[in-house]
Amino acid sequence: MLPYISRRLLFMIPTLVGMTLMVYTLIALAPGGFSASASAAAGGGAPAGGDPRIAEAKFRDRFLLDEPLLTQYGRWLARVFPVKFGTRAQVDATGERIYWPASLPEMIAVGDAASPAEVQRLAESMAAARASFHAAEPELQRQAQYRQVSREAKTARESLVGALAQLRLDLAEYAAATGQSALVDSRGELPASRLVALRVDTAHELWSSVAASARVANDAYAKASAARAVLEASFESRPFREAGVGVIPGVLSVGAPDLGWSRTKNRPVGSLILEALPVTLLINVVAFPLIYLVAIPAGMLAAARRGSLFDVLSGGVFIALWSIPVVWAGVLAIGFLASNQYLGLFPVAGLHATDSASMPFLPSWGAAGFARGWLLDLVWHLVLPVTCLVYAGFAVLSRQTRAAMLDNFNADYVRTAKAKGVSRRDIVLRHVFRNSLLPLITMFVSIFPAMLSGSVVVEKIFSVPGMGSLMLEAISLHDAEMMLANTVMIGCVSLLALLLADILYAVADPRVSYA
Amino acid sequence: MDGNGPLLEVADLAVSFDNSGGGPRIQAVAGLSLTIHPRQTLAVVGESGCGKSVTAMTTMQLIPCPPGRVDGGTILFGGRDLLTLSEREMRKVRGSEIAMIFQEQMTSLNPVYTIGDQILEAILLHQRVTADEAVEIAIRALEEVGMYSPIESRMRRELAALKVEVDAQRRAPAELLQAESSLGTRMRATRLQLLRDYPHRYSGGMRQRVMIAMALACKPKVLLADEPTTALEVTIQAQILELLDEIQATRGMGMMLITHNLGVVAENADVVCVMYAGRVVEYARVEELFARPLHPYTRGLFRSIPGLRDHRARLTTVEDIVDDPAEFRKLEGYEKGVVPWWPFLPEAHRPALAPSRDPYALHEIEPDRWVGCWRTPHVEAHPTRRADLTYRRSRSSVQAAPSDRS
Numbered sequence: 001m002l003p004y005i006s007r008r009l010l011f012m013i014p015t016l017v018g019m020t021l022m023v024y025t026l027i028a029l030a031p032g033g034f035s036a037s038a039s040a041a042a043g044g045g046a047p048a049g050g051d052p053r054i055a056e057a058k059f060r061d062r063f064l065l066d067e068p069l070l071t072q073y074g075r076w077l078a079r080v081f082p083v084k085f086g087t088r089a090q091v092d093a094t095g096e097r098i099y100w101p102a103s104l105p106e107m108i109a110v111g112d113a114a115s116p117a118e119v120q121r122l123a124e125s126m127a128a129a130r131a132s133f134h135a136a137e138p139e140l141q142r143q144a145q146y147r148q149v150s151r152e153a154k155t156a157r158e159s160l161v162g163a164l165a166q167l168r169l170d171l172a173e174y175a176a177a178t179g180q181s182a183l184v185d186s187r188g189e190l191p192a193s194r195l196v197a198l199r200v201d202t203a204h205e206l207w208s209s210v211a212a213s214a215r216v217a218n219d220a221y222a223k224a225s226a227a228r229a230v231l232e233a234s235f236e237s238r239p240f241r242e243a244g245v246g247v248i249p250g251v252l253s254v255g256a257p258d259l260g261w262s263r264t265k266n267r268p269v270g271s272l273i274l275e276a277l278p279v280t281l282l283i284n285v286v287a288f289p290l291i292y293l294v295a296i297p298a299g300m301l302a303a304a305r306r307g308s309l310f311d312v313l314s315g316g317v318f319i320a321l322w323s324i325p326v327v328w329a330g331v332l333a334i335g336f337l338a339s340n341q342y343l344g345l346f347p348v349a350g351l352h353a354t355d356s357a358s359m360p361f362l363p364s365w366g367a368a369g370f371a372r373g374w375l376l377d378l379v380w381h382l383v384l385p386v387t388c389l390v391y392a393g394f395a396v397l398s399r400q401t402r403a404a405m406l407d408n409f410n411a412d413y414v415r416t417a418k419a420k421g422v423s424r425r426d427i428v429l430r431h432v433f434r435n436s437l438l439p440l441i442t443m444f445v446s447i448f449p450a451m452l453s454g455s456v457v458v459e460k461i462f463s464v465p466g467m468g469s470l471m472l473e474a475i476s477l478h479d480a481e482m483m484l485a486n487t488v489m490i491g492c493v494s495l496l497a498l499l500l501a502d503i504l505y506a507v508a509d510p511r512v513s514y515a
Numbered sequence: 516m517d518g519n520g521p522l523l524e525v526a527d528l529a530v531s532f533d534n535s536g537g538g539p540r541i542q543a544v545a546g547l548s549l550t551i552h553p554r555q556t557l558a559v560v561g562e563s564g565c566g567k568s569v570t571a572m573t574t575m576q577l578i579p580c581p582p583g584r585v586d587g588g589t590i591l592f593g594g595r596d597l598l599t600l601s602e603r604e605m606r607k608v609r610g611s612e613i614a615m616i617f618q619e620q621m622t623s624l625n626p627v628y629t630i631g632d633q634i635l636e637a638i639l640l641h642q643r644v645t646a647d648e649a650v651e652i653a654i655r656a657l658e659e660v661g662m663y664s665p666i667e668s669r670m671r672r673e674l675a676a677l678k679v680e681v682d683a684q685r686r687a688p689a690e691l692l693q694a695e696s697s698l699g700t701r702m703r704a705t706r707l708q709l710l711r712d713y714p715h716r717y718s719g720g721m722r723q724r725v726m727i728a729m730a731l732a733c734k735p736k737v738l739l740a741d742e743p744t745t746a747l748e749v750t751i752q753a754q755i756l757e758l759l760d761e762i763q764a765t766r767g768m769g770m771m772l773i774t775h776n777l778g779v780v781a782e783n784a785d786v787v788c789v790m791y792a793g794r795v796v797e798y799a800r801v802e803e804l805f806a807r808p809l810h811p812y813t814r815g816l817f818r819s820i821p822g823l824r825d826h827r828a829r830l831t832t833v834e835d836i837v838d839d840p841a842e843f844r845k846l847e848g849y850e851k852g853v854v855p856w857w858p859f860l861p862e863a864h865r866p867a868l869a870p871s872r873d874p875y876a877l878h879e880i881e882p883d884r885w886v887g888c889w890r891t892p893h894v895e896a897h898p899t900r901r902a903d904l905t906y907r908r909s910r911s912s913v914q915a916a917p918s919d920r921s
Contacts, residue, residue: 420640
C-alpha cells in the first residue's frame, strides 16, 4: 500500500504541472496576457513622461516579461516547487520571498563596450563596489541597509534598461536611414542579436547619436553592475531569515512553495489562501457528512422497502430538490429567511458576527441572558450556506445507493446467506450494504471536485470569504499569481480526495489491492 | 425423529408465480410428492424450468413471495410442516437442519468477507459455541471437504514412507512422532490462513468446497444440492460428488441432488425422481429406472444421450419419443386405463378421465415403481401409496475411508 500511495503522490506532480501550465497558457493567451495582469497590478494606465516605448521596456523588465513564456512558467514553477535549487531565498517580515538578485539584461556591444580594457574596468569597479560594502550589525540595521541597497540597484537597473532601449531605438533609426530596415523588429527596435548583420558606417551622421547612446548605456551598465554587486553582498550578509531547510548548502533546499505576491491585495498569496482554504474546507467538511448521512440511509431504506410510500416519496423529494438551482435557492434563502424584512432568522452574510472575536467559545447563560458564544455563532452563520450546498446532493447519492442495494439483493451470496439462516436485518446491513459501499466510494470521487466548485457560487451568494470568493476576485482583477495559486490549491485538494477515495476503495473491497 | 422414518416428506406441493405479462399464474410445481430418507440420495432430474429448483427453494422457503405463492401441499420435516413455520422458526431450520448448496459457486460467496467470516457466521448462528470453538468447527469442516495445500500432500506421503521405515525398525519411533506433529502444525496453519483469506483467491472447485464446508458445518440432516457440480470441470465434479457421498454416509444425512446430468445420477443417486412441467413423471430406484424406463419421457431422456460409436446424421431427441403415441401404449396396463401422463398428448390418444379437477396422478404401477398417469377411472379406483422408497445402494467405497484423509 505504501509504495502505491507514494507512487500516486509522485504522479500528482506531473498532473499539477500540466494543470498549471494550462492555466498559465490560458492567462497568457487572454487579451493583454500577463502584461494586462501586471499593468493592473502597477495601477493601470499609460506611464507618464518620456518615450512610451522606453517606459514600456522598463515595465516589461520589471515583471520579466521579455523572456519566452516557457521560461517564465519555469521560473514560476521553480518558486512553487517545494524542492529548490541554488541559493536559498530569504523571507522578510511580511512573508515576501527575497531571491538572489536577478542578472542584468545583456549589454549591446556597440563601440568600445566589448573592448578588453572596458571589461577589465567593469570588473574592477564591481570588485571595488563589493569591497566598499560593509554589512551593518544589528539585524534591523542590516535589513534597512538591504532595502536601501535594493532600491539603489533597482534604480540603476531601470536606467540601464532605459538606456538600452534608447540604444536599440537609435540603432533602428540608423538602420532605417542606411537602408537596412529589414533588421528592425515589430517593436521598432533593433535587437542585439541582429547587431552582427548591421553594416556600420561611422561617418554617417546618425551614427554619432548611436555612439552617444552606447556610451550612456555603458555607463549605466557599469553603475548597474556595481549596484548589483553591492546588492549581492548585502544579500549574502543575510539580512532576513532563510526560507526552507537546506539539504546541500547552496545547491539544494526544501521549503514551502512560494505562491507569489498578490499585487491587488499587496499580501503574499500563500497567507491569503491559508485564510480562505480552511473556510471552504469547513463548509465542505460539514456538508459532506450531511449528504452521506441523509442520502445513504434514505437510499438503503428505499431499497429495503422498494415500492413503498417512503421509496416513492424520498425519490420524488430528492429529485425535486436536485432540480432547484443553487443561485435561486440562495437568493431566496437570503431574501426570505435571512432578511430582516421577512423572517430574519439567520445572518445575511459572512461566517462570524462582527463581535465574534470577543465571544466566549461555548454558549452560556449569563446575567445578561443567553450569550450564544463563538461556536454557536459559527453554526448559526453556517446554516444557510451549508443547506444550499447540500440539498442538491441527496438525489444522486440516495438513488445510487438504492440502485446498488437492489442490485445486490439479487446477488447469489445473498441467497447463500438466506440459506444459512441469516436474518433479513443482517443480510441488509452486513451483506448487501457492505457490497453497495463500493460504488458510493466512487461517487465520492466525482462529487468532491463538484462540491468545491459548487461552493464558489454559495460563497459568493453568502459572502463567505473562502477559496471560491478568492478565485472570483482574482479572475475579475487579473491577479495572475492568485489565479495560479488557487489552481494549485484546488488541484491539490481534488487530487488528494481522489487518492483518499482509492485508498478507501482498497479498504472496503479486499479484491482491490495496490501491491 | 426416529431413525427409520423419512427425513423429509414433500406431499402434493404446488407452487405458482405471478405472470408479469398479465396472463394466468405460472404453475411451477403442480402436486409434487417425494421423500428423502437418512443416508439416501434422491436425484431430481428434468429439463430446465420443470420445477426442480423451485421445489428445493420452497423447502427452504427462499421463494420470494410475491411473485411466488405456495398453493398447497405439505413439506414435513421432523414432524413439522415447514410451510406453516414463521420466518423466525424457519431461520432456525435453514442452515442448521436443512442446508443448501448452489450451482454458482463463483458468486455464491460474499466477496468482501473472508471465508472464515462466512463459515463462522453459519456456525455462530446455529450453535451455542464460543468464537474459538467455532473456529475449531470451521477448521474441521474444511478438513472434511479436503481443502489442503500441495505441501501437505507431500508431507503426508513422506509421513507414510517414514511409517514404513519405523515399522521396519530402521528409524526411531520418535522421528515419526515429530513428523506427525509438524504435519499437524502445518495443517492447522494452512486452515487458519484459509479462514483469513477472501474467496476471490480460490478457484471454482475450491469455492464449492468452501460452500459445502459452510453448509455442512452445522451438521444438517438434509442437504439440498442444487446442481452442485454443473459449472465445474469433470474431474473436480467427480471429486465433489465423491466427497458428498462420503460425508453423507458417515453422517446419515439425506440429500436431494438436483442435476441435468444422467451420468451423475447413475453414479450417485439411490432413488430418481424425473420431473416434467412441475410434476413427477417417474419415480424409481436408480438401477430399475436405468434398466427399464417406463414413461416415454424418461425413455426419451435416455435415448437422446448419444453413444460414442453412434454415427448418425441426426440424434434422437426427446420429442421423437414423446410425439409418438405408440410409445404411450407400451406401458403395462394400458388397456385397463393406465396411460402415461403427458401434457402434449393429442386429444385423440388421451384416455377418458375420471371426473376430477386434476387430470394427473402419480400411480404405483408395480411395487416400488411410480409413473405419472392420466387420472382415468381405473387409476382413480385403485389409489396407491405416495412415492416413498427407503432404498439405498450398497457402497463399497464407503466402508474404507481413503487413507489419505485422517
